[in-house]
Amino acid sequence: MIKGISSRLSLGLFLYPTLVLFVAAGVTPLGYAIYTSLHKMNLMKPALGMPFVGLANYVWVFTNSGAIDALLRTLQFVALSVVISFILGAAMALLLNGRFRGASLVRAILILPMVVTPVVTGMMFKFMLEPTFGPVSYYIGRLGLGPIDWLGNPNIAIYSVVAADVWQWTPLVFLILLAALQTLPQDVYEAASLDGASSRQLMRYLTLPLLRTPIVLALLLRLMDAMRAFDQIYSMTRGGPGSATEVASVFLYNSGFRVFRMGRTAAFAVLIFAVILVASYIFVKATAKRAAREGTA
Amino acid sequence: MRKAIVFGLGVILLWVSLVIVAEEVTLNVIAWPLAATEELQNDLDEFEQATGIKVNMLLLPEPVVHEKLGIEFATGAGEYDVVMLGFPTFMEFGEGGFIENLDPYVTFKAEPEWLSIDEFFPGYLDALRYEGKLYGLPMFVWGGILMYRQDILDDLGLAVPTTLDELEAAAKAVTEAYAPEMYGISERGVQGPFSTLSLCFAHSYGGEFFDKDYVPQLTSPEFVRGVSQYVRMLQESAPPGAANVDWPEVQTYLVEGKVAMAIEASDYVGRLVQSDVFPNMGYAQMPQADNPLGYMFVGGWAIPSSSRKRDEAWKFIQWSTSGAYQLANAGAITRTDFTNELVWHDPQFRTLHSAYVDTLLEAFGATHALYYPEIPEYMEVMLTYTEYVSAAIAGTYSAEEALQLANDAIYDIMEEAGYYE
Numbered sequence: 001m002i003k004g005i006s007s008r009l010s011l012g013l014f015l016y017p018t019l020v021l022f023v024a025a026g027v028t029p030l031g032y033a034i035y036t037s038l039h040k041m042n043l044m045k046p047a048l049g050m051p052f053v054g055l056a057n058y059v060w061v062f063t064n065s066g067a068i069d070a071l072l073r074t075l076q077f078v079a080l081s082v083v084i085s086f087i088l089g090a091a092m093a094l095l096l097n098g099r100f101r102g103a104s105l106v107r108a109i110l111i112l113p114m115v116v117t118p119v120v121t122g123m124m125f126k127f128m129l130e131p132t133f134g135p136v137s138y139y140i141g142r143l144g145l146g147p148i149d150w151l152g153n154p155n156i157a158i159y160s161v162v163a164a165d166v167w168q169w170t171p172l173v174f175l176i177l178l179a180a181l182q183t184l185p186q187d188v189y190e191a192a193s194l195d196g197a198s199s200r201q202l203m204r205y206l207t208l209p210l211l212r213t214p215i216v217l218a219l220l221l222r223l224m225d226a227m228r229a230f231d232q233i234y235s236m237t238r239g240g241p242g243s244a245t246e247v248a249s250v251f252l253y254n255s256g257f258r259v260f261r262m263g264r265t266a267a268f269a270v271l272i273f274a275v276i277l278v279a280s281y282i283f284v285k286a287t288a289k290r291a292a293r294e295g296t297a
Numbered sequence: 298m299r300k301a302i303v304f305g306l307g308v309i310l311l312w313v314s315l316v317i318v319a320e321e322v323t324l325n326v327i328a329w330p331l332a333a334t335e336e337l338q339n340d341l342d343e344f345e346q347a348t349g350i351k352v353n354m355l356l357l358p359e360p361v362v363h364e365k366l367g368i369e370f371a372t373g374a375g376e377y378d379v380v381m382l383g384f385p386t387f388m389e390f391g392e393g394g395f396i397e398n399l400d401p402y403v404t405f406k407a408e409p410e411w412l413s414i415d416e417f418f419p420g421y422l423d424a425l426r427y428e429g430k431l432y433g434l435p436m437f438v439w440g441g442i443l444m445y446r447q448d449i450l451d452d453l454g455l456a457v458p459t460t461l462d463e464l465e466a467a468a469k470a471v472t473e474a475y476a477p478e479m480y481g482i483s484e485r486g487v488q489g490p491f492s493t494l495s496l497c498f499a500h501s502y503g504g505e506f507f508d509k510d511y512v513p514q515l516t517s518p519e520f521v522r523g524v525s526q527y528v529r530m531l532q533e534s535a536p537p538g539a540a541n542v543d544w545p546e547v548q549t550y551l552v553e554g555k556v557a558m559a560i561e562a563s564d565y566v567g568r569l570v571q572s573d574v575f576p577n578m579g580y581a582q583m584p585q586a587d588n589p590l591g592y593m594f595v596g597g598w599a600i601p602s603s604s605r606k607r608d609e610a611w612k613f614i615q616w617s618t619s620g621a622y623q624l625a626n627a628g629a630i631t632r633t634d635f636t637n638e639l640v641w642h643d644p645q646f647r648t649l650h651s652a653y654v655d656t657l658l659e660a661f662g663a664t665h666a667l668y669y670p671e672i673p674e675y676m677e678v679m680l681t682y683t684e685y686v687s688a689a690i691a692g693t694y695s696a697e698e699a700l701q702l703a704n705d706a707i708y709d710i711m712e713e714a715g716y717y718e
Contacts, residue, residue: 242684
């Protein structure tokens with residue numbers, strides 16, 4: 001506390017400005033997005049003004065086949081990407097949790113994908129998967145297979161963009177879980193081992209409960225990232241072929257920044273935000289309840 | 298006394314510096330990274346010496362420029378003084394009142410040593426008009442031509458195609474003979490506002506995008522025939538992944554010798570000349586059915602209405618599109634996009650580009666830029682149309698199904714835009 005200034009005044013001096021900034025930078029844009037979503041707004045037709053249309057834009061989102069398909073495709077993309085990256089990241093963390101020669105180097109190499117710009121990742125995968133001159137097609141051809149149209153076949157393209165996303169963000173899960181594993185108390189493991197617990201029992205009754213919070217964190221971060229994935233997908237396929245990889249973010253980009261229909265775009269964006277918010281809340285709440293029940297919160 | 302002198306000198310110094318700053322005008326220009334603009338960036342000193350006006354030029358890909366300008370115009374920020382637009386977006390921004398009508402500038406503020414409006418290719422100048430008003434000056438022009446591997450056609454005893462049926466047959470023959478090392482043809486199949494060749498095929502068979510009341514006609518037999526042929530040709534005779542192919546991929550396939558033919562923009566020639574396949578390349582007018590394909594593109598300069606330096610901007614776009622400037626830069630083998638007809642009749646230029654100059658000139662003269670929907674809603678309509686055509690190429694729908702779906706979606710767009718009240 002600064003001499004001569006009361007604690008209340010200190011609070012006001014140091015906390016409130018931060019709160020104001022947070023509201024200005026975080027809450028205000030969200031508020032304006034909600035406001036915009038209740039109006040008809042076409043940036044290219046200023047003469048039409050911005051008439052209030054109530055929930056018409058939200059009705060459009062739920063009745064437009066393109067928007068519905070984009071939502072469903074997003075759920076598919078998120079489910080695949082989050083589950084696969086979590087399983088791979090957790091496996092890597094468990095495997096590399098011990099001490100061994102070169103551990104630091106191996107771990108550093110494994111987190112490299114995370115530092116690559118997503119657009120570069122997308123372009124890299126696009127080049128590698130090009131069916132005529134990409135290296136993946138070349139080696140598959142040497143095996144007598146292919147060519148496989150990884151990005152042009154509507155039945156395969158979604159899995160190709162999932163692969164790029166998993167490649168890039170599995171290291172994030174790996175980092176979170178590895179850090180958590182390395183801070184687990186060893187005495188409880190020693191005690192359990194002395195009592196004759198098997199490695200499977202140790203995993204089930206000790207490791208997983210103790211890792212509950214970092215697991216929730218990793219899954220939540222992956223969920224939020226996957227819901228917003230845009231750069232890789234756009235640079236790989238632009239949402240194509242047709243609309244086979246047009247997830248919500250790509251649909252939003254086309255609607256908002258190619259066609260400038262801001263009212264609808266805002267409505268769709270608010271809905272995506274609500275989905276993420278509700279999913280996160282349910283997830284955290286359910287996990288906290290279980291943790292409280294087991295006494296591992 | 299001393300203090301008064303120092304104070305007085307300070308005031309004078311401040312006044313002089315303010316005058317100097319006020320006198321220095323700087324234009325902010327945003328454009329696409331092309332051979333024409335990259336060369337222009339190197340010549341900006343020349344404009345500054347002639348006019349005293351500095352120019353900052355920012356080069357960004359077309360989708361990014363379009364996105365930035367949409368926000369810029371909507372907010373009236375006035376950040377840019379000269380902008381580069383593709384011909385469809387002149388309608389979009391002209392209708393919204395975001396860019397200046399240049400007719401008064403041409404009539405009352407022309408710089409005679411720079412502006413010769415009659416020297417631009419007429420079809421390309423018309424493409425920058427909306428409702429009869431001129432909104433831009435053409436900076437680069439691309440005509441559609443057929444580029445083909447003469448050696449491959451000779452090997453197979455094939456004549457250069459002059460009809461769309463001959464084109465399809467020749468592409469199939471090459472694919473059957475050489476795939477997977479080489480395929481017959483490559484064209485754009487990706488969703489995008491400039492993936493318009495399928496539209497040209499439809500138009501060549503007599504199909505029209507809209508009737509006179511702006512009701513979409515994508516399900517007419519003529520339209521279906523043209524698009525079906527385009528889709529079939531790419532499915533049977535193009536490299537795998539045709540639904541994701543954009544112009545960079547078409548160019549790469551040609552340069553790498555992966556395809557024997559492509560109908561594309563004439564500026565490809567400037568890139569082919571530096572490739573290993575160039576000695577074997579031939580150039581011809583685009584094949585057609587009943588009508589010419591009319592495939593073309595023009596990009597031009599526009600002046601945002603929000604700019605506070607419109608007169609200076611007008612000087613810049615006149616200078617950079619002038620016959621004199623274009624002639625002075627006509628020596629590069631990679632440049633085939635000049636908008637001034639004088640350049641194309643210059644003996645040195647014709648000698649440098651002798652292999653294809655008359656083909657390109659004929660293509661420019663044959664262009665009629667009327668095959669595309671001439672409406673401000675072009676972007677939304679074309680994104681919708683090309684999404685379904687891309688899906689047809691990928692095999693998600695048949696061409697007929699895709700066109701029915703596109704027709705219905707575009708009808709909704711036009712209805713919402715108020716065309717049917």
